[in-house]
Amino acid sequence: MKKSLLLAPLLFLGACTNKDEAAKTDGTIVTTVGMIGDVTRQIAGDKQEVINIIGEGTDPHTYQPSKSEIDKIQKAGLVLYNGHFLEGKMGSILKSRAERDNPVSAVAEGLAEVELIGDGDHPDPHLWMDLSIWSKVAGKIGDELAAFDPDNANQYQKQCQEYQEKLNDLHTYALMVFPTIPQKQRVLVTAHDAFSYLGRAYGIEVRGIQGISTESEAGTKDINNLVSYLVENEIPAIFIESSVPEKSVKTVIEGAAEKGHTVKIGGKLFSDAMGPAGTYQGTYIGMMDHNITTIVNALGGSAPEGGFQNKLND
Ligand code: ZN
Numbered sequence: 001m002k003k004s005l006l007l008a009p010l011l012f013l014g015a016c017t018n019k020d021e022a023a024k025t026d027g028t029i030v031t032t033v034g035m036i037g038d039v040t041r042q043i044a045g046d047k048q049e050v051i052n053i054i055g056e057g058t059d060p061h062t063y064q065p066s067k068s069e070i071d072k073i074q075k076a077g078l079v080l081y082n083g084h085f086l087e088g089k090m091g092s093i094l095k096s097r098a099e100r101d102n103p104v105s106a107v108a109e110g111l112a113e114v115e116l117i118g119d120g121d122h123p124d125p126h127l128w129m130d131l132s133i134w135s136k137v138a139g140k141i142g143d144e145l146a147a148f149d150p151d152n153a154n155q156y157q158k159q160c161q162e163y164q165e166k167l168n169d170l171h172t173y174a175l176m177v178f179p180t181i182p183q184k185q186r187v188l189v190t191a192h193d194a195f196s197y198l199g200r201a202y203g204i205e206v207r208g209i210q211g212i213s214t215e216s217e218a219g220t221k222d223i224n225n226l227v228s229y230l231v232e233n234e235i236p237a238i239f240i241e242s243s244v245p246e247k248s249v250k251t252v253i254e255g256a257a258e259k260g261h262t263v264k265i266g267g268k269l270f271s272d273a274m275g276p277a278g279t280y281q282g283t284y285i286g287m288m289d290h291n292i293t294t295i296v297n298a299l300g301g302s303a304p305e306g307g308f309q310n311k312l313n314d
Contacts, residue, residue, distance in 0.1 A: 024075075024100075024102070025075055025076060025077040025102065026075045026076065026077065027049070027077040028048075028049045028050070028051050028072070028075070028076045028077060029044070029048050029049065029050045029051070029076060029077060029078045029079075029080065029145075029148070030050075030051045030052075030053065030072055030073050030076035030078070030079045030080075031050060031051070031052045031053070031079075031080045031081070032052075032053050032054055032060065032079075032080075032081040032082060032086075032087050032090065033052075033054050033060050033081075033082055033086070033087075033272065033273065034052055034054065034055065034056070034273055034274040034282070034284070034287075035082075035128040035134070035274065035284050035287070036052075036080050036081065036082060036107060036137075036141070037050055037051075037052030038052075038274065038282075038283050038284045039134070039137070039138050039141055039163070039284055040080060040141050040145070042138075042159065042163045043138065043141055043142050043145055043156055043159045043160045043163055044145055044156065044159075045155070045159055047149065047152050047155065047156075048145070048149065051072055051076070053065060053069050053072070053073070054087075054273065055273070055277070056242070056273055056274065056275060056276050056277065056282065057242050057243055057273055058243055058273050059243045059244065059272055059273070060082075060086050060087055060088075060243075060272050060273070061086065061088050061272070062088065062089060063087065063089060063090070064089045065089075065090060065093065070093055073090075073093055073094070073097065074093075074096075074097065074102075076102075077103065077148065078103045078104070078105075078144065078148045079094065079097060079102075079103070079104040079105070080104075080105055080107050080141060080144060081094055081104070081105075081106055081107070082106065082107065082108045082125055082127075083106025083107070083108050083109040083125070084106075084108060084109060084122070084123050084124075084125035084127075085122065085125060086108075086125035086126075086272075103144075103147075103148060105140075105144050107137050107140045107141055107144065108125065108127045108128075108137050110140065111127070111133065111136060111137075115127070115133055115136075117196045117197060117200065118196075124193070124196050124197065126193075126194045126195070126196065126197055126271070126272070127197055128197075128284065128288075129194065129195055129196070129197040129198035129201075129288075129291075130197040130198060130200065130201040131167050131168075131170050131171035131174065131201070131288060132167075132168075132171050132201065133197060133201075134167060134284070135164045135167040135168060135171070138160060138163055138164055138167065139160060139164065141160070142156050142157060142159075142160030145160075166285060167285070169308065170285055170288060170289060170292075170308055171201075173289075173292070173308035174201070174202050174288075174292045175202065177292065177293070177296045177301060177302070177303040178202040178203055178204060178292070178295075178296060178301065179203065179301075180296060180301035180302045180303070181204070181296055181299045181300055181301035182299075182300050182301070184233065184234070185233075185234075185235060185236060185299045185300050186203065186204045186205060186299065187204065187205045187206075187207065187233065187235050187299075188204050188205070188206045188207070188239065188295055188299075189206075189207045189208075189209070189226065189230065189235065189238035189239065189252070190206075190207075190208060190209070190238065190239040190240070190241055190249075190269060190271070191208070191209050191239075191240060191241045191244040191246075191248060191249055191271075192208050192209065192241065192244055192271065193206070193208030194208070194241065194271035194272055195208075195269075195271070198291070202292075204295070207226060207229070209222065209223065209226060209248045209249065209252060223248065223251055223252055223255060224255070226252055227252055227255035227256050227259065228259075230252070230256050230261060230263055231256055231259045231260075231261040234261070235263065235299075236263065236264065236266075236298070236299065236300060237263065237264050237265065237266030237267075237298040237299060238252060238253070238263055238265065238266060239265065239266045239267060239268070239269045239294075239295070239298070240265055240267075240268050240269070241268065241269050241270070241271040241272075242268055242269070242270050242271065242273055242275070243270075243271060243272045243273045244271065244272075249265070253265070264298075266294065266295065266298025266299065267294040267295075267298055268294075269290075269291050269294060269295070270287040270290060270291055274286070274287040275287060275290070279314075280311045280312065280314055281312075286311065286312075289307040289308050289309070289311070289312060290307065290312060292307075292308075293305070293307045293308075293312060
């Protein structure tokens with residue numbers, strides 16, 4: 001009896017706090033990058049309004065949210081972001097939300113350390129490049145949705161599992177097609193180091209022209225080293241990225257040509273942003289299918305032109 005008497009005022013306080021909280025937010029879910037926004041939409045279905053901030057062709061490392069976007073982040077019921085300093089210029093706004101105890105979650109943090117590449121304090125943030133890791137992140141997003149809206153938790157869990165199965169199918173496809181690239185040519189050269197996780201997961205060496213963040217320009221020495229490497233190893237193609245300027249890639253191609261080696265552009269890859277909204281490449285699965293299929297075919301391997309579910313040419 002005593003116990004329930006003690007609990008009663010606590011429950012009342014709890015209800016009050018929740019009500020105040022609800023008054024401050026508009027109930028939307030805001031995500032930073034498309035790879036999180038799309039997964040959240042796939043799992044939430046029609047139950048939640050998901051607003052994604054950083055769109056097609058936009059670099060999250062340097063992205064500064066506009067005033068109205070900051071407003072959306074402040075008002076949202078739940079904010080989901082990558083973390084590991086991917087959203088480099090958004091740290092203070094995300095922190096201020098957390099300080100006011102508004103729900104905010106870095107969905108790519110909290111993975112086991114063995115999953116991470118790079119040093120402990122600053123691991124490489126591009127975790128979506130390994131489908132098996134992003135499937136775990138999808139699980140985390142499912143958990144966040146269930147905690148945010150417990151009434152629909154069962155539905156989120158079911159949709160999360162179905163989505164994870166699709167990710168697993170694409171992961172299996174990648175494991176099948178990457179080994180078709182001749183051993184010597186299993187080298188992916190692209191504008192910045194966004195593909196380390198893809199390299200580790202699917203057995204391809206990765207060389208970035210720039211560093212991990214797009215904020216540093218590639219140095220002349222780095223470019224010269226890379227040109228020598230391409231020439232020595234007869235690498236046939238390097239890649240451009242949708243969210244990074246092409247300048248340094250062209251410098252490398254010209255450098256190789258001066259040494260008598262032709263390097264072609266193997267295609268445009270989606271590194272830190274997805275394709276146009278409403279297209280297959282504008283989904284996380286479509287983006288990764290495009291990347292995998294483009295890389296494999298440009299480097300001399302064989303993958304179906306339409307990708308793992310024949311949707312790339314739609
Ligand atoms: Zn990046």
